[in-house]
Structure formats: structure tokens, C-alpha cells
Amino acid sequence: MLQCSNLNSMKRPKQWQTRTLESTLKLDTSARQGAKSPAQGLSHPSRRAFAGVGASTHYTWNSRKFGQKLFKFMEFISLLFISAIGIHWLNLQGQRKRTALLAEQLRPYQIEKLMSQLTTSYMRALGESDPERQRHIFQLQEQAEQQLAADFQILAREFAKLPAPVSRGLKLALPFIDQLSPKVCFDMRRLLEVHAQGIERAVDNREGLSDKARSFRMMGEMFLMQHSCHWFCRSKTIASARMLAQHQTRYEQALDAVSPETRQAYWAVVQG
Numbered sequence: 001m002l003q004c005s006n007l008n009s010m011k012r013p014k015q016w017q018t019r020t021l022e023s024t025l026k027l028d029t030s031a032r033q034g035a036k037s038p039a040q041g042l043s044h045p046s047r048r049a050f051a052g053v054g055a056s057t058h059y060t061w062n063s064r065k066f067g068q069k070l071f072k073f074m075e076f077i078s079l080l081f082i083s084a085i086g087i088h089w090l091n092l093q094g095q096r097k098r099t100a101l102l103a104e105q106l107r108p109y110q111i112e113k114l115m116s117q118l119t120t121s122y123m124r125a126l127g128e129s130d131p132e133r134q135r136h137i138f139q140l141q142e143q144a145e146q147q148l149a150a151d152f153q154i155l156a157r158e159f160a161k162l163p164a165p166v167s168r169g170l171k172l173a174l175p176f177i178d179q180l181s182p183k184v185c186f187d188m189r190r191l192l193e194v195h196a197q198g199i200e201r202a203v204d205n206r207e208g209l210s211d212k213a214r215s216f217r218m219m220g221e222m223f224l225m226q227h228s229c230h231w232f233c234r235s236k237t238i239a240s241a242r243m244l245a246q247h248q249t250r251y252e253q254a255l256d257a258v259s260p261e262t263r264q265a266y267w268a269v270v271q272g
Contacts, residue, residue: 094170099233101166105159109151114144115222119247122215138211145218149196149203152225156196160189169232171270186270188232194269195225198262207259220257223249224266 106112118141125137159167168185198221205214223243230239240251255263 095234097166098169101162102229102233105155109155111148111151111155114148114151115226117141117144118148119219119222122219126212126215135211138215145203148222149200152192152196152199156189156192159192162189169228171236186272188228190269191228191232191266192225194262194265195221195228197265198258199225201259201261216257217259219247219249220254221259221262223247223254224258224262227251227254 121137121141121144125134128134128137164187167188169188169191171184171186199218202214202217202221209217227239227243230242243249243251243254255266258266
């Protein structure tokens with residue numbers, strides 16, 4: 001009995017040691033697994049953080065490129081705007097000089113007043129249904145017609161004495177373009193001479209036109225001459241718009257109304 005009890009008592013420590021080793025191994029294994037899992041868990045946030053930094057850098061780079069392009073575009077627009085203002089200002093200065101020059105040359109004469117009187121009288125005569133009354137109105141304008149032709153002849157001679165640079169009209173409304181090429185300009189001295197001869201031919205009625213046809217010819221000569229003056233002072237576009245607004249006459253209609261000699265000489269000057 002004692003031996004059995006002793007044997008039993010001697011086996012228990014061995015089993016306890018075995019269980020202790022197994023439990024120790026299990027605890028060690030679980031500890032190692034527990035130590036690995038946090039490391040593995042930490043790897044995912046680090047990757048996400050790195051990916052977030054890359055995306056932010058890419059977005060910042062694109063924003064900088066867009067900002068640079070926008071800055072260059074705005075700089076280009078600003079330069080265009082400043083250039084347009086400068087060109088417009090220079091055009092205004094040139095227009096004021098030419099307007100003052102022509103106004104000074106026209107001051108001694110009654111050309112504008114005579115043109116207004118003749119235009120009003122012609123329109124009134126053309127609206128008359130009575131031929132005798134119409135003929136009478138036309139006859140009353142002979143003195144004004146002679147005076148207009150004489151004044152314009154003197155104006156053309158006086159204007160011809162001016163030097164070439166100040167008497168140039170611009171085909172294109174650009175400052176200093178007359179200094180680059182004479183082809184973009186027309187000589188106002190020659191153009192006034194063309195109109196003076198055209199008005200004189202219409203007043204003399206060398207073709208023997210009727211009173212009605214002669215009045216149309218005179219209005220065409222006067223309107224085209226006025227168009228040339230406005231073109232010299234401002235631009236062709238403004239001159240055409242003024243003639244349409246003031247006389248309800250287009251530029252092409254005025255050209256068709258003048259004599260063939262005037263039209264041919266006119267094209268030789270403005271297209272030469």
C-alpha cells in the first residue's frame with residue numbers, strides 16, 4: 001500500500017511538469033502570435049497614409065500647373081487689353097489732328113451751309129407734283145450751286161499746298177500705319193480735287209441732264225465728298241454710317257449717283 005501510494009505520489013509531479021510545459025508552450029505560441037498581429041495590423045494604416053501623401057502631392061502639383069497656366073492666360077489678356085487701349089488712344093489723337101486740320105481749311109467757306117441748303121431744296125423739289133413749281137425751285141438753287149462749286153475749287157487748291165504727311169487719310173484705322181506703307185493711305189489733296197471737278201461738272205450740266213437727274217447727280221457728288229471728309233477725319237466705317245444716318249444713303253448708292261468720271265478718278269485715289 002505504501003509503495004503504491006509512493007508510486008502514485010511520484011508520478012504526479014511528472015504529469016504536472018508535462019502539463020506545465022505544454023501550457024507554457026501554448027502561452028508562448030499565443031504570445032508570439034499576439035506580437036505578430038499588431039505588427040501586421042499596423043502595416044495597413046501605414047500604407048494608407050503613404051497613399052494619402054502621394055495623392056495629396058499629385059493634387060498639389062496639378063493645382064500649381066493650373067495656376068501657372070491661368071496666370072499666363074490672364075497676363076496675355078491684360079497685355080491685349082493694354083495694347084487695345086493704347087491703339088485706341090493713338091487713333092483718337094490722330095483723328096483729332098486731322099479733324100482740326102480740315103476744320104481750319106473749311107472755316108473761310110460756307111460749304112456745309114450750302115450743301116445743307118441744296119439738299120433740302122432738292123428733296124422739296126423732287127416731292128413736288130407740279131412740274132412748274134418743281135422747275136422754279138430748281139432755278140432758285142443756281143446761285144447756291146455756283147457758290148458751292150467756286151468755294152470747293154478754292155478749298156481744293158488751298159489744301160493741295162499742305163505737305164503730304166498731314167494730308168494722308170488712313171484706309172485702316174491703325175496709328176502710324178501710314179509710315180509703314182503708303183498703300184494703306186490715300187492722298188486727301190487728290191481726293192478733294194476729284195470732288196471739286198465732279199461738283200463743277202454737275203453744276204455746269206455738261207451732259208444736258210434733266211433737272212431731276214441733275215439734282216440726283218449733285219446730291220451724289222456732295223454726299224460722296226462729305227463721305228471723303230469724314231473718312232479722312234475718322235474712318236471709312238464711321239463715314240458710311242454717318243451718311244446712312246444723315247441722308248439715308250448707302251456708300252454704294254452715292255458711288256452710283258456720281259458721274260463716271262468722278263467714280264473712275266475716285267477709285268484711282270482710294271485704291272491706288
